[in-house]
Amino acid sequence: MHLTSYLQEGTLTIALTGEIDHHCAKEYVKTITSKIEAYAPGICVLDFQDVSFMDSSGIAVVINAYRTMAKCGGTLYVSGLKAQPMRVFRASGIDKLINIKEAVNEI
Amino acid sequence: MKFENYMTIDFPSKSSNEAFARSAVACFASQMDPTLEELGDIRTAVSEAVTNCIVHAYPDALGTITLRCRILKDNTLDIIIKDRGVGISDLEQARKPMFTTGGSDRSGMGFTIMESFMTSFSVQSVAGKGTTVHMRRKLLRRK
Numbered sequence: 322m323h324l325t326s327y328l329q330e331g332t333l334t335i336a337l338t339g340e341i342d343h344h345c346a347k348e349y350v351k352t353i354t355s356k357i358e359a360y361a362p363g364i365c366v367l368d369f370q371d372v373s374f375m376d377s378s379g380i381a382v383v384i385n386a387y388r389t390m391a392k393c394g395g396t397l398y399v400s401g402l403k404a405q406p407m408r409v410f411r412a413s414g415i416d417k418l419i420n421i422k423e424a425v426n427e428i
Numbered sequence: 429m430k431f432e433n434y435m436t437i438d439f440p441s442k443s444s445n446e447a448f449a450r451s452a453v454a455c456f457a458s459q460m461d462p463t464l465e466e467l468g469d470i471r472t473a474v475s476e477a478v479t480n481c482i483v484h485a486y487p488d489a490l491g492t493i494t495l496r497c498r499i500l501k502d503n504t505l506d507i508i509i510k511d512r513g514v515g516i517s518d519l520e521q522a523r524k525p526m527f528t529t530g531g532s533d534r535s536g537m538g539f540t541i542m543e544s545f546m547t548s549f550s551v552q553s554v555a556g557k558g559t560t561v562h563m564r565r566k567l568l569r570r571k
Contacts, residue, residue, distance in 0.1 A: 343479040344443040346533045374450075374468075376475040380535040405468035412544045413537045414525070 322348045326356055333362035334425060337382075338371040346378035350385045357389045365390050368425050370401030379406060380413045387419060400425045431506075433459070434498040441486040441493055441511070449478045449495055456497050457505050460567050469545040470505065470565055476538040477509040477561045483530055485513025485559055504547070504566045512558040519553055 322345040326335040335353060357365055367386060372379070383399060390397040400422045402410060410416045422428050435456050439445045450471040457470055474495075481493045491513050498506040516522045523543075528536030543549045546563040553559040 340447060342443075342446045342475055343483060343533070344446050347531075350533045374471065376472050376479065377535045377537040377541055378479070378533065380537050381533050384535060385532055404465065405472070408465070408468065408545075409472060409541060412541050413535065 322352070324349070324352065328360050328362065331362055332364040332366060332428070333357065333360050334366045334368055336368040336371065340373060341375035341379040341382060343376075343378045346382055349382045353382065353386050354389050357386065357393060357395075361393045361395070363395050364398065364428065365395060366398045366400055366422075366425055366428055368400050369403070369406055370425075372401075372403065372406055375406045375409055377409065377413065379409060380415055383415060383419060396420065398422055398428050400428065430501060432499040432501060434496070436494065436496045438492050438494050440490045441482045441513075442490065443479075443482055445493070446475055446478050446482065449493075450474045453495070453497055453505075453507065457499075457567075460499060460503060460505060461570060462567050463570070466565065466567050470507075473542045473545045473549075473563060473565075474507065474509070476542050477507075477563070480538055480561075481509065481511040481513065481559070483534065484516070485511035487514065500564075502566065503569055504564050506562075506564050508560060508562050510558065510560045515555040515557055516551075516553040516559055517555045519551060523551070 387397045398420045453474045494510045496508040523539045525540045526536040528534045547566045549563045
């Protein structure tokens with residue numbers, strides 16, 4: 322698991338990298354939850370630009386971030402989804418629940 | 429012979445083997461000249477099935493997962509993923525979207541994704557004996 326994050330004008334951007342599966346999902350959930358709770362941002366963006374693969378474990382990571390943001394009264398966005406992660410988003414139906422943008426600078 | 433090629437791998441239910449299993453199947457399937465989308469779907473379905481074995485079949489100890497792939501004559505990839513773990517007592521419930529007995533890092537979407545990404549999908553399970561997932565993906569022949 323590797324991620325980078327930065328806070329700018331109330332927006333917390335978290336960039337995920339590599340392949341997201343069950344092997345690393347727990348660590349992602351833990352780290353993202355603690356970052357959101359620490360900064361309580363109005364907007365959180367999960368940037369998937371450098372995610373080359375994800376299975377349903379990635380869905381759990383996004384749903385957890387969505388719930389944590391909802392508790393803080395903020396909004397979650399997901400950006401930069403490549404074709405394979407997008408197919409998993411669509412198959413699970415969370416593309417109807419989560420705000421998806423093509424790129425971070427669209428938010 | 430009804431098949432063109434086959435391979436079988438046994439590996440322990442370590443979570444580091446999730447990436448190994450989906451990559452191994454993708455490598456084997458590459459001789460069928462799949463599209464990127466077909467390969468992505470196959471890798472995702474294998475990842476889901478193997479994760480189920482690791483999380484649910486062998487919750488407390490390591491066990492063996494058997495992965496068998498065959499290339500059938502009509503350009504179909506046939507995949508069997510088998511464990512000898514605890515089994516699933518209520519299959520109908522397990523296959524429902526969003527249902528999971530796992531923790532907050534599980535989404536309960538594994539079976540839904542396997543079903544929607546593969547051409548055919550079936551699961552057999554006996555409590556205390558283990559679970560076998562059988563799935564197929566027919567690949568389009570490119571001209």
